[in-house]
Amino acid sequence: MFSKLNFKNGHIAFLDQSDLLKEDILQVQYPNDLLLDVGYYEKQYKIFVIKNLNWEEPTMVCVADNFNDLLCKLQKVINELTMLK
Numbered sequence: 001m002f003s004k005l006n007f008k009n010g011h012i013a014f015l016d017q018s019d020l021l022k023e024d025i026l027q028v029q030y031p032n033d034l035l036l037d038v039g040y041y042e043k044q045y046k047i048f049v050i051k052n053l054n055w056e057e058p059t060m061v062c063v064a065d066n067f068n069d070l071l072c073k074l075q076k077v078i079n080e081l082t083m084l085k
Contacts, residue, residue: 001067002026005075008082010036020067030081034059038074045070047077 001017010028026038037048045067049060062077064070
């Protein structure tokens, strides 16, 4: 399901595709202490970008209403992450 995505220089730390309607779906580690986290919360998918493990203040939060929208937004976030220095 996530195989169409190009994670670029990210390392997949966690991936569970058995149930896409739960909080813990995907985590990808990136350089500069960035973490990409994907989960399903309150009837929508959320993409979080966390810096230095500061979960209280995410660097970015994106919302998607369905899985196809999630894939599109996720690739855009990944592209932005890999451009950060």
